[in-house]
Amino acid sequence: MHGARAVCREGYVDNRDCVRRALDLVRDGLHRFVEDGLAGQARPTGWTPGQPPDTQAVLKAVLEHWSAVFRDALGPFGRSLVHELLDARNRWAHERAFDFDDTYRTLDSAQRLLRLIDATEQANAISREKEAYWRARCEAVTQGPVAVNATNLQELAEEAPPVALPNTRTSTPLSETLIVSQPRPPVREMLWQAIHALGGQATSAALKAWVLQRYPGTNLGTISAQIGMCTVNSPSRVHLPQNAAPRVANDPRYDFLNRTERGVVEWYEPARHGQWAVTRHGSGQLAVIRLEPVDAASQGATVDLSTAPAAAVTGSMAERDAEVAPVPSTRTRRTRERVQQRVQELCRHFEHYVQLYDERVPFNRSGQYEWHRRTIERRRRLGSVAAAVNDAEFTKDLWYTLAAWGMNVRRARLVPLAELRQGLQANLHRLVALERLHLEEQPPARVLALANDVWELIAALPVTQSQSKIVGATKALHHVLPDLVPPMDRSYTQVFFHWDAVQFQRRQHDVFVDMFSYLANVAGAVRPSRYVGTGWRTSATKLLDNAIVAYCLEHERPD
Numbered sequence: 420m421h422g423a424r425a426v427c428r429e430g431y432v433d434n435r436d437c438v439r440r441a442l443d444l445v446r447d448g449l450h451r452f453v454e455d456g457l458a459g460q461a462r463p464t465g466w467t468p469g470q471p472p473d474t475q476a477v478l479k480a481v482l483e484h485w486s487a488v489f490r491d492a493l494g495p496f497g498r499s500l501v502h503e504l505l506d507a508r509n510r511w512a513h514e515r516a517f518d519f520d521d522t523y524r525t526l527d528s529a530q531r532l533l534r535l536i537d538a539t540e541q542a543n544a545i546s547r548e549k550e551a552y553w554r555a556r557c558e559a560v561t562q563g564p565v566a567v568n569a570t571n572l573q574e575l576a577e578e579a580p581p582v583a584l585p586n587t588r589t590s591t592p593l594s595e596t597l598i599v600s601q602p603r604p605p606v607r608e609m610l611w612q613a614i615h616a617l618g619g620q621a622t623s624a625a626l627k628a629w630v631l632q633r634y635p636g637t638n639l640g641t642i643s644a645q646i647g648m649c650t651v652n653s654p655s656r657v658h659l660p661q662n663a664a665p666r667v668a669n670d671p672r673y674d675f676l677n678r679t680e681r682g683v684v685e686w687y688e689p690a691r692h693g694q695w696a697v698t699r700h701g702s703g704q705l706a707v708i709r710l711e712p713v714d715a716a717s718q719g720a721t722v723d724l725s726t727a728p729a730a731a732v733t734g735s736m737a738e739r740d741a742e743v744a745p746v747p748s749t750r751t752r753r754t755r756e757r758v759q760q761r762v763q764e765l766c767r768h769f770e771h772y773v774q775l776y777d778e779r780v781p782f783n784r785s786g787q788y789e790w791h792r793r794t795i796e797r798r799r800r801l802g803s804v805a806a807a808v809n810d811a812e813f814t815k816d817l818w819y820t821l822a823a824w825g826m827n828v829r830r831a832r833l834v835p836l837a838e839l840r841q842g843l844q845a846n847l848h849r850l851v852a853l854e855r856l857h858l859e860e861q862p863p864a865r866v867l868a869l870a871n872d873v874w875e876l877i878a879a880l881p882v883t884q885s886q887s888k889i890v891g892a893t894k895a896l897h898h899v900l901p902d903l904v905p906p907m908d909r910s911y912t913q914v915f916f917h918w919d920a921v922q923f924q925r926r927q928h929d930v931f932v933d934m935f936s937y938l939a940n941v942a943g944a945v946r947p948s949r950y951v952g953t954g955w956r957t958s959a960t961k962l963l964d965n966a967i968v969a970y971c972l973e974h975e976r977p978d
Contacts, residue, residue, distance in 0.1 A: 434517040437552065441529040442508050444545055446474040448538030453480050456488045475512075478505040493535060495951040495958075500532040503802035520851060523552060524803055527855065606645045609634055611675060620685035650676040651687050651695040657705040660871055667710070667864045668695040754917050761915065761970070762937055769945040769966055776969035777954060786823035788955065794820045794898045795957045804854040804899060808847055814840045817898050824906075826883055826891050833891075834881045842881040843899065849876045850899060857902045859942035859959055866939045870932040873904060877931065887924055889931050897960060905938050905960040907931075911968045938963050 450472065457480070472480075481489050481501050493501070507525045510517070517525070526549045533542035613629040614621060621629075627642050648659040651668040661673045668674040669689075677687040694710045765772065782788065794816040801807045808814070818836045826833050833839070843850070853872065861869055873896075882891035889907055896904040907913075913923050916934050923930050938960075947962035956962055 434519070434522040435511060437522050437548065438507060438511050438517050438525050440548065441526050441545055442474045442504070442511065444541040445504055445529045445532065446472070446477050448533045448541035449477045449481070449536065452536045452538065453477055456492070457484060474508050475505065478508065494948070496948060497532065497535050499799050500528050500535070502800055503528050504532065506800070506802045506806075520805060521803065523549070524855075526552065528802075606630070606637060606641050607649050607673065609637065610642070610645055610649060614676065614684070614686055620679070620683070623682050623684065626684070646676065646684065649673055650678050650684055651692070652678050652707060652709070654707050656707060657697055661868055662697045662705070664867050665698050665705070666696065666867060668697070670865055670868050673868060758917055758937070761974075762941060765966055765970055766941055766944045769941075769947070770950070772966035772969040772973075773947075773950050773956070773962055775973060776965040777956075779969065779972055780955060781968065781972065782824075782955075784823065786819070790816065790820040790823045791898075791955075792957060795901055798898060798901060804850045805847060807899060808840075808843045808850065811840075814843065817895060820898060821882070821891065821894055824894055826894060832884045834884060838881055839895070842879075846876055846879050849879070853900055853903055856900075857948075857959070858905070858939050858963075859946055859948060861939050861943065863940065863943070866936050867932065869939070870935040873935060874928055874931050878928075887927065889923070889927055893931075897958075901958040901960060903960065905935075905963045907934060907964075911971045912964070914971055915967045 478501050481493070482498075482505075485498065489497075504525070507521075507528075510521075526545055530542050530545040530549065533539075533545065609630045610626060612633070613626045616629060617625055623643070623646055626646060627639060630637055630642055631639070644659065647653045647655045648661060650656060651674050656662045668687075674695075675687050676684040677692045678684050696708055696710055697705055698708050699705055794813070797810075797813050797816055798807050801810055801813060815836060818833065818839055821833055834842070849872075853876070856869070876896065877888050877892040880888075880892050880895065882888075882895045885891070890909060893904055893907040897906040909920070909923060912934060913920075913930075916930075916937065918930050918933075942959060942963060946959075947966075948959040950956055950962050951958060955965055
C-alpha cells in the first residue's frame, strides 16, 4: 500500500500515452475481427500486404464495409464506438490534449468495443488500465493533488487494495497531469471526500468541520441532512427525495455511510454491515430495514421491498423480460392498474407498434425529421457530450430541431440560441455524469434515483420560456443524451400514462419521475436498441417514443 501511494506522489500521468496504448489494443483486437469479416474481399484502404494496419485503417475498414459486413455483428452501438474511437485517434494524431474525462472515456469505449467482438485479452488489458486510472483519481480526490507515473499504472492496479471509486459527477476536467482542482460538488460528494480523508470513520461534527474547511459557505443544515440521507441505517433518510420510495441501498452515490453509534459514522461495507433497504410497511409508511442475508446462488437477484421486515428474492434480472416492474406512484390504485396494463401490452406487442409508427408517422412538417436526424448523427460523430456541448454547429442544429418540433410557438417559445448553449455548458458536469448510461441497462433498484438525477438536470436547463419543463427539456436532452432520455410530449406521452393537463403542469417532478421510471422498465424488457435503423428509428429511446405514439394512434385520440 505504501509503495503504491509513493508512486502516486512522485510520478505523473501522461494522458496521451494512456490513449495511445488503448488505441494500440483496439488495433490488435480489431485486426483479426476485420480480416475474418472481409475474407475473400479486397483489402480495405490503408492496408498493406504483410504488414499490420494502423488503428485508423482498421477503424475505417469497419465503416467502409458497414452495410455489407459489420452491421449485424456490431449494431448501432458498436458503430457509435467505432466513430468515437476514430475521433480519439485523430485527436491523438494531431497532438490534441486529453484531459481526465477524455482519457477515461476513450479507455471505456475501447473496452466496450473489444468486448463486443470478444477480444478478451485486449479488453482485459484495458480493464486493468481503467482500474489503475480510477485508483489514481480516487487517490487524488481523497489525498489532495496527486499524480501517477503512467509506466506504473499496472503496478498500482495490482498492489493497491480495493478502493471505492468516486462518482463521475465529481469528475473535473484535467490537463495533462492528474491534478484535482476544487469546484463545489454536491454536498453528498463533499461527504464522500470527507469520510475518506478522515480515515473511513468520523463523528458527524468532524465531517461537518472538514466540509466547511474545504468548502467554506456550505450550509450546515444541508450537511446534517445529507449525512442522514447517505447513512444506510439512518431511520430519518426516508424523509429525503432519494429515499422516497422502496429501494435497496446499493447506489454508491447515496449509500456510503453506516452509523456505528450516536453521532459516529463509517464507510459502509455491505459484507460487514449487512444489506440495508428502504421498504414500505403495510400501513404505507416508509422504514429502513436490514435485509436477510442472501446466499451466493442468489447474487444479482431482484428484491421485493413491498413488505417488511425482511425482503425476499423474487427472481433473476433476466425475468424482467417477462414482466415490467411496477413504478412507485402517488396516484389512485385504479389509475396505476390501467397504466400497468397498457405498459405490459406495449411490451408484448412492441415490434407491432414500432412498425405501426413507421406506417403512420404523424410528424411530417417540413424539417421535423431532417433536423432530428442531422442532430443525432452529429452528436454520434462528436462522441462525447463535452464535445457536443462545445460544438457550435451541434448546438445550432439542436436549436433548429427543437423549433421544427414545435418548441418555438405560443407560450413554449425557445430561449435564444446563446442562452441554450450557455445552459448546456453550465450543466456540463451533470451531463457528463449521465452520458455513459443507457436506459435499457438500468437495474430496477436504481431507476428511481436515476430519474431524480435526470430531473435535477431538467429543472436546471433553460430550453423554453415557459414554466413547464418536461416537454422542451426532454426533447433537448434526447439529442444530447440519446441513449438515456426519451422525448416526451403532452399529446402522446402524457395521454399514454394517464396524466391530466393540470397534473402535468403542477406536478412536473412527480409526472416526469413516473413516466421516466416506466420507460426505463419498458426499455429493460424489450431492448429497443435491437430495432435501431433507418428513418425515425434513430435511437433506443426514440423507439420507445415511437411505440407510445403508435399505441395512442391506435387506441387513443390525442389532443
